[in-house]
Amino acid sequence: MNTVAENRLRRAGSLEKNPRLSQWLRVHPDGTVSIFSGKVEIGQGILTALAQIAAEELGIRAERIRMVTANTATSPDEGVTSGSLSVQDSGTALRQACAQARALLLARASKRLAVPAGDLRVDDGAVHAGNRSTSFWECADDALFDVDVDASVDPKLPRNYGVVGRRAPRLDLPDKIAGRPRFLQDMMLPGMLFGRVVRPPHSFAKLASLDEGKFRSMVGLVAVVRDGSFVGVLAEREEIAIAAQRALRQGAAWEKTRKLPQDMQAWLRQHAVEHRVISEKADIDAMARAAKTLEASYSKPYISHASIGPSCAIAQFQGEKLTVWSHSQGIFNLRRDLAMALSMREDAIVVRHAEGSGCYGHNGADDVALDAALLARAAGGHPVQVQWMRDDEFAWAPCGPAMALSLRAALDVDGSIVDWQHELWSNGHSSRPGRSENPSLTAAWHVATPFERPAAINMPLPAGAADRNAIPLYDFPNQRVVNHYVRDMPVRTSALRSLGAYANVFAIESFMDELAAAAGTDSIAFRLRHLNDPRARAVLERAAQRANWAGWKPVEGRGHGVGFAKYKNLGAYCAVVAEVEVAQEVRVRRLIIAVDVGLVINPDGVANQIEGGAIQSTSWTLKEQVRLDTHGIASLGWEDYPILKFSEVPAVEVELIDRPELPSVGAGEAAQGPTAAAIANAVTHALGVRPRELPLTPERIIAAIERQ
Amino acid sequence: MLRSVGERFKLTVNGAPAEIEASGDTPLLYALRNDLALKGTRFGCGSGQCGACFVLIAGHAAPACDTPLWSVAGKHITTVEGLGRSGALHPLQETFLAEQAAQCGYCTSGILISAAALLARNPKPTDSEVRAALDRNLCRCGSHNRMVRAVLRAAAAVAT
Numbered sequence: 001m002n003t004v005a006e007n008r009l010r011r012a013g014s015l016e017k018n019p020r021l022s023q024w025l026r027v028h029p030d031g032t033v034s035i036f037s038g039k040v041e042i043g044q045g046i047l048t049a050l051a052q053i054a055a056e057e058l059g060i061r062a063e064r065i066r067m068v069t070a071n072t073a074t075s076p077d078e079g080v081t082s083g084s085l086s087v088q089d090s091g092t093a094l095r096q097a098c099a100q101a102r103a104l105l106l107a108r109a110s111k112r113l114a115v116p117a118g119d120l121r122v123d124d125g126a127v128h129a130g131n132r133s134t135s136f137w138e139c140a141d142d143a144l145f146d147v148d149v150d151a152s153v154d155p156k157l158p159r160n161y162g163v164v165g166r167r168a169p170r171l172d173l174p175d176k177i178a179g180r181p182r183f184l185q186d187m188m189l190p191g192m193l194f195g196r197v198v199r200p201p202h203s204f205a206k207l208a209s210l211d212e213g214k215f216r217s218m219v220g221l222v223a224v225v226r227d228g229s230f231v232g233v234l235a236e237r238e239e240i241a242i243a244a245q246r247a248l249r250q251g252a253a254w255e256k257t258r259k260l261p262q263d264m265q266a267w268l269r270q271h272a273v274e275h276r277v278i279s280e281k282a283d284i285d286a287m288a289r290a291a292k293t294l295e296a297s298y299s300k301p302y303i304s305h306a307s308i309g310p311s312c313a314i315a316q317f318q319g320e321k322l323t324v325w326s327h328s329q330g331i332f333n334l335r336r337d338l339a340m341a342l343s344m345r346e347d348a349i350v351v352r353h354a355e356g357s358g359c360y361g362h363n364g365a366d367d368v369a370l371d372a373a374l375l376a377r378a379a380g381g382h383p384v385q386v387q388w389m390r391d392d393e394f395a396w397a398p399c400g401p402a403m404a405l406s407l408r409a410a411l412d413v414d415g416s417i418v419d420w421q422h423e424l425w426s427n428g429h430s431s432r433p434g435r436s437e438n439p440s441l442t443a444a445w446h447v448a449t450p451f452e453r454p455a456a457i458n459m460p461l462p463a464g465a466a467d468r469n470a471i472p473l474y475d476f477p478n479q480r481v482v483n484h485y486v487r488d489m490p491v492r493t494s495a496l497r498s499l500g501a502y503a504n505v506f507a508i509e510s511f512m513d514e515l516a517a518a519a520g521t522d523s524i525a526f527r528l529r530h531l532n533d534p535r536a537r538a539v540l541e542r543a544a545q546r547a548n549w550a551g552w553k554p555v556e557g558r559g560h561g562v563g564f565a566k567y568k569n570l571g572a573y574c575a576v577v578a579e580v581e582v583a584q585e586v587r588v589r590r591l592i593i594a595v596d597v598g599l600v601i602n603p604d605g606v607a608n609q610i611e612g613g614a615i616q617s618t619s620w621t622l623k624e625q626v627r628l629d630t631h632g633i634a635s636l637g638w639e640d641y642p643i644l645k646f647s648e649v650p651a652v653e654v655e656l657i658d659r660p661e662l663p664s665v666g667a668g669e670a671a672q673g674p675t676a677a678a679i680a681n682a683v684t685h686a687l688g689v690r691p692r693e694l695p696l697t698p699e700r701i702i703a704a705i706e707r708q
Numbered sequence: 709m710l711r712s713v714g715e716r717f718k719l720t721v722n723g724a725p726a727e728i729e730a731s732g733d734t735p736l737l738y739a740l741r742n743d744l745a746l747k748g749t750r751f752g753c754g755s756g757q758c759g760a761c762f763v764l765i766a767g768h769a770a771p772a773c774d775t776p777l778w779s780v781a782g783k784h785i786t787t788v789e790g791l792g793r794s795g796a797l798h799p800l801q802e803t804f805l806a807e808q809a810a811q812c813g814y815c816t817s818g819i820l821i822s823a824a825a826l827l828a829r830n831p832k833p834t835d836s837e838v839r840a841a842l843d844r845n846l847c848r849c850g851s852h853n854r855m856v857r858a859v860l861r862a863a864a865a866v867a868t
Contacts, residue, residue: 043812043849169808176813177804178797179748179788183814186747237730239738242754308752308760308848309814358812358849390753604808608851612811615850638757638846646842649852 013092014038018076019148024097025054027105027140031125033058034066035094038078039086041069041172042329043358044668045605046086048170052601053091056163057098057155060125060136067171071352072335080330080432082361082495083463084571084666087601091664099155101145108139158599158660165660167604172355184327184354185312189383192314193222194238195375196245196386197443198231199396202632203492204257207231207446211251218244225378228448232375234384242389259630260490265299268404268425272484278461279471279481286418286477290410293419294518296511297406299693300503301625302399302491304641309357310393311364315372316383322349322376326369327356333434334366341370341444341451342377360616362494364388364397366433370441391636396442399626399633400496401427401456403466403503407511410478415519417530419478422470422508427486428456429465429499455487456494463568469501469673472508473566474530491626491633498672501567502617505673506680506694509563513681514690523562523681524549533566535596538657539575540564542594546655547577557582558589561681563674572597572670573657576614578650578678582686585698588618588650588679595654595670598662606667607654613671614652619644621676623695717781721746722790732778737761739777740787748788748817752846759845762818763787769825769844788817791824799865800824803858811849819845823859832863 018024018038026034035054041047047067055062068075078089106127110117115129122128125136158165175182200207207229215224215233220240225232231248235241261267314325322344328334331351339346351369359365368386376384388396403426410419433440436454444451458465467483496502516526524544531537543562544550552560559582564575573596579589591614600606623642627635635641676694684690689704717728721744728739735754740746740763749772752760756771763772764786791798800823803809810816819842826833826841833841838859839852847855 043810043814045811169805170810173805173808173810173813176810176816177801177820179791179817179820181747183747183750185750186741188742188745188747237734237738238742239731239734306848307814308758308812308846309750310752356812357814360848387751390755608808608811608854611853612850615852616848619850637755638753643846643848644852646839646845646847646852646856647836649839649850652853 012096014076014078014089015093015096015149018093021097021100021147021149022142022145023076024094024149025101025145027136029137031137032064032066033060034068036068036075037090037094038070038076039081039090040329040353041355042081044609045170045602046081047172048168049087049601049605050090050094051171052163052168053094054098056161057095058102059122062163062168064125069353070331071350072331073350077332080333082329084567084668084670087664087666091601095155096151097149099153100149103153104144105136105139108144109134112139164601165599165603165658168602182355183309184314184325184356185309185387187314187325187354187385189314189316192383192385193234193236193379194241195232195234195372195384196241196389197371197392198233198245198248198252199392200229200254202256205254206257208253208255210248212248215244215247215251223378224248225375227374228450229446230374230443232371234375234379256631260628260632264402264628265404268402268486271486271488272425273487274485276483276485277480278467278483279479281477281479283477289412289418291413292518293408293410294514295406295408296514296692297404298503298507298510299405300403300506301694302402303496303620303624304394304399304626305360305363305397305496306641306643307357307359307363307393310388310390311368311397312356312385312387313369313372314383314385315369315376317376317381320348322373324349324351324369324373325354326351326365327354327359328365328369329359329362330432330434333432334369337366337433337439337441338370338373341439341441342373361400361496362398362430362432364393366440367396367442370443374443394636394641395633398431398492398494401429401466401493403500405503405507407507409511409515411515411519415521417474417476417515420472420476421480423482423484424466424470424500424504425484425486426466426500427489427493428458429493429495430459431456431492431494455489458485462570464500466500468499468504468568469565470504471569473533473536473569475532476530491628497613497616498567498669501565501669502620502672502676505563505565506676509674509677510680510690510692513561513684527564535573536564536566539573539594539596542655542657543575543577543592546594546653547592549577557686559682559684559686561678561685563677563681565673567670571665572667574670574674576671576674576678578675578682580679580682580686582683582701586622586679586683586696586701587648588622590651591618591653591675591678593652593654593671594657595667596657596659597665597667599660599664600656600658601664603656606656609667610654610671611652613669614675615644615649617672617675618650618679621679621695623697625695717777719780719782720784722786728777730777732776734777735773736763736775736777736780736785737772740772746787746789750814750817759818759822760815762821762845764821764825767825767828769822788820791820798824799862800827800859803862803865804855807854807858807861809851809854809858811851815845815847819847819855826859827863827866831866835860
């Protein structure tokens with residue numbers, strides 16, 4: 001009989017949806033083990049971490065593990081690879097599944113050798129009893145794992161780990177560094193045609209007319225495909241498809257529709273349709289002690305995912321069956337929306353994951369899959385590869401939403417916060433496929449019988465979306481946090497790494513510094529005064545110590561600042577100290593980061609994610625904003641959307657606080673918010689003025705100085 | 709818009725002669741990727757601003773996306789696949805692996821090309837010389853510092 005605790009364990013991670021042991025692994029006669037995960041590699045190193053977990057529980061060398069790339073035909077459905085949840089979802093499931101698999105293999109070996117399991121010697125899958133032996137590879141068959149994963153076997157105790165917790169080189173990097181074909185963009189299928197899509201100049205424009213007559217005779221052009229306002233080309237050679245795309249753009253006339261708001265921040269504040277109080281605390285006695293009140297507004301622009309490799313997909317019809325190769329983060333959800341858009345049954349479609357360029361959230365990966373499928377429908381069974389051009393990606397991939405924030409707080413005479421108010425205005429932070437009655441795929445809104453375009457939504461708390469990390473981790477006696485949801489989307493928005501946490505933490509941690517200054521208290525001491533969580537205190541103290549915070553020597557034009565958050569208030573603890581130099585522009589010289597992700601699976605993997613996240617956040621914070629003109633996105637190339645360059649990248653030091661006794665949480669998004677706040681606070685320390693609008697460009701800094 | 713596709717171009721790619729039949733204004737990128745199946749050189753922007761498609765043309769790092777085929781006829785091209793000698797990895801590739809200097813890896817080929825060009829003209833670069841040499845390459849994942857360390861490590865290894 002299962003106890004409550006066992007039931008909870010049984011349902012851990014992704015096991016509830018995928019309960020069969022055979023869904024997770026297969027042991028082969030050749031001494032290798034296939035591991036099936038529904039999570040996908042997006043450059044974050046997840047396959048390596050999952051392989052470590054599997055090897056650890058099976059008690060075999062990691063080299064024996066083969067990570068099977070996810071596909072909708074045979075992989076467990078683990079939803080979307082997002083939210084820094086893969087180690088929790090897939091890792092937890094694989095840990096239990098592999099522990100049970102080992103126990104079943106040992107039981108069978110014990111029977112085969114007629115020796116009690118406790119008397120077997122096991123070494124890397126070889127099983128010995130006296131001078132007789134067998135192996136996992138001999139004992140395994142399909143029937144053995146045709147059972148439910150249950151809690152009958154305890155996974156290893158962390159103190160006995162030999163693979164987990166050690167630096168493991170990434171499984172995918174040898175190919176990528178040697179330049180071997182590894183990406184979806186590199187796949188060549190027999191008879192493959194190249195497709196490109198001629199998109200409207202702006203998001204809401206409809207095709208008025210298309211002069212395609214003179215392009216039909218282009219040598220190498222196979223077809224011009226038109227379905228309402230969806231226009232695509234197919235060619236035998238890629239450069240011909242691109243030339244045809246360019247030429248057809250000249251031949252297309254579009255009706256312009258709506259104009260964008262002039263002042264997006266003001267517009268957001270005026271167009272909220274839902275106002276949700278997400279946290280409220282009241283303490284009248286504390287409120288009565290309020291002696292000084294501060295308020296401030298902060299803003300964040302639309303930010304582009306700006307993948308280096310534009311999105312790509314391959315699609316092929318074989319009779320009524322469609323196969324799509326995609327670097328989507330959610331292949332099952334993509335299949336659902338493709339089926340809707342194409343009026344097909346889901347079981348007639350297989351989506352196979354293949355690695356793409358880093359995406360950092362919901363970029364064009366899903367959209368381009370429908371583009372490829374629509375063109376493949378006209379390709380007579382030939383596979384069709386579509387890669388978006390640079391301007392397609394900037395114009396058509398969803399953006400991380402712009403946000404407006406207003407904060408107000410009261411201090412008592414001792415300099416403690418007695419009241420805290422936080423309001424935010426934002427579009428939804430997810431318009432991923434799989435979550436709406438209509439397909440969330442661009443081409444579906446342009447075809448002759450268009451689907452309604454779904455509004456971006458917010459996932460509920462505690463993880464939240466626009467309101468992610470809006471509830472401060474600090475202990476305040478009075479507190480009110482309000483999420484104002486804006487449904488109407490002048491610019492298409494969706495998930496960008498850390499969602500609302502980036503802006504919320506930027507605002508909270510900037511405001512904490514404003515309050516610390518008003519209270520005449522050191523920034524870190526001020527935070528610690530309001531923070532009881534020992535893990536939170538530990539990362540702040542460790543970062544401060546490593547940065548020699550207390551020993552700071554003032555130099556003109558230089559400053560240091562701190563930022564902190566517990567990602568989603570559920571995940572990794574991260575404190576960042578930034579050291580900056582401000583002359584004509586802000587230069588971040590150094591970032592010192594302390595992180596606590598619980599049990600560390602791959603220390604170098606965590607460090608790489610934190611470093612990368614902090615550098616990307618530095619780029620967002622100093623440089624990045626999607627430029628808008630009257631009708632839509634105007635930053636269509638790198639010249640309009642500069643990102644941080646090698647010579648501008650700060651030194652980054654990461655210190656991990658390993659807690660083997662505590663569950664692992666993800667590392668991929670933890671640094672985004674704290675880095676932004678640390679930089680802004682350091683700028684204030686250097687200049688004595690407070691920048692509250694992102695990004696911190698030279699113009700913004702000058703504006704802040706002039707306002708002062 | 710009619711194009712002739714019958715032109716033939718001879719060039720040397722990774723030390724071996726190659727012949728490509730395509731229009732002369734075909735970007736070198738597509739000739740490498742689709743005619744010669746050298747997929748390590750990747751499309752990023754199409755206008756030479758990101759470095760994902762860099763190759764060595766007569767020893768200089770240049771964007772293959774922006775280089776028409778006619779302009780490289782008879783020239784020596786080295787792609788990421790040809791950086792190492794006789795199938796072995798180039799010292800830079802060894803140190804990139806040792807430093808785990810990548811996340812998604814899409815920009816990696818172009819950065820290896822820029823770094824190889826740098827080490828060929830300046831075998832002992834400083835940290836800031838490496839950064840300056842890589843400023844034409846964009847990386848979105850934030851692997852910059854690992855890559856700089858890898859380049860400096862390769863320079864030290866070659867020097868000893």
